[in-house]
Amino acid sequence: MIILNNVSRSFIAEHIETVALDKLSLSVSQGEFITILGPSGCGKSSLLNILGMLDDIDEGSFVFKGTELASASSSTKAQLRKKHIGFIFQNFNLIDELTVEQNIALPLHYQQLNKAQRAARVEEVLHRLDIAHRRTHLPAKLSGGQQQRVAIARAIVTQPDLILADEPTGNLDSKNSAQVMEILRQLNMMGTTIIMVTHAQEQVQYGTRVVRLMDGKIQQDSPVSAQRTLCKQEVLSD
Numbered sequence: 001m002i003i004l005n006n007v008s009r010s011f012i013a014e015h016i017e018t019v020a021l022d023k024l025s026l027s028v029s030q031g032e033f034i035t036i037l038g039p040s041g042c043g044k045s046s047l048l049n050i051l052g053m054l055d056d057i058d059e060g061s062f063v064f065k066g067t068e069l070a071s072a073s074s075s076t077k078a079q080l081r082k083k084h085i086g087f088i089f090q091n092f093n094l095i096d097e098l099t100v101e102q103n104i105a106l107p108l109h110y111q112q113l114n115k116a117q118r119a120a121r122v123e124e125v126l127h128r129l130d131i132a133h134r135r136t137h138l139p140a141k142l143s144g145g146q147q148q149r150v151a152i153a154r155a156i157v158t159q160p161d162l163i164l165a166d167e168p169t170g171n172l173d174s175k176n177s178a179q180v181m182e183i184l185r186q187l188n189m190m191g192t193t194i195i196m197v198t199h200a201q202e203q204v205q206y207g208t209r210v211v212r213l214m215d216g217k218i219q220q221d222s223p224v225s226a227q228r229t230l231c232k233q234e235v236l237s238d
């Protein structure tokens, strides 16, 4: 699905160059759930931004589903992004003035679906994430855990192949964090590829593979035991 080969990305600020990614190579197959760990500043967000086609590489090769992106146009990247990728952020990034269902419906405006198809998709994820009873609420009226469930609903309403999650539990308490991680695990079990950045070492157990970055390079890349021995939890209760 993804092949990064010798990818580098640097930033220059106040005449000082920072190498965020240093000749990094990484292949990701459909169906993996990769947890990316590493100390602050090691390049985790830079990597996720590149994978999400929100930023460009300086050097190397990035092939996404057979398309080389190093030389692709912005519109090609935008099309691939809208079709294949869902994003989940630490701060939820919901639009304050829109209701739960309006927030969830937003990405569908860029898809070729009619009104009835859009409504059906929104309905399906509202129920799947157990937020149907909050459909007319504004984000400010929701708890952090509920807001993140709305954000996940918005990320999956387009039925993406890949979810990129940047510290999705960074603003949640332990109960809501466990709910969100269980939702991600279930999405992965149903075939969605997930790449997640986290500071929470214990979340590695939800994934299939762990990648540890250090100074813009991969320091560790190892599978997580096939037996993901999580207890089944009541994950979607309020």
Ligand SMILES: Nc1ncnc2c1ncn2[C@@H]1O[C@H](COP(=O)(O)OP(=O)(O)OP(=O)(O)O)[C@@H](O)[C@H]1O
Pocket (backbone or CB within 6 Å): 011, 012, 013, 018, 019, 020, 038, 039, 040, 041, 042, 043, 044, 045, 046, 047
């Ligand atoms: N837009 C930018 N301009 C200048 N420097 C940047 C920019 N983005 C990232 N960097 C630098 O690149 C390096 C990697 O940053 P990145 O945000 O990818 O790290 P990170 O591992 O996600 O950190 P954290 O865990 O603190 O979020 C850091 O030294 C950072 O200061």
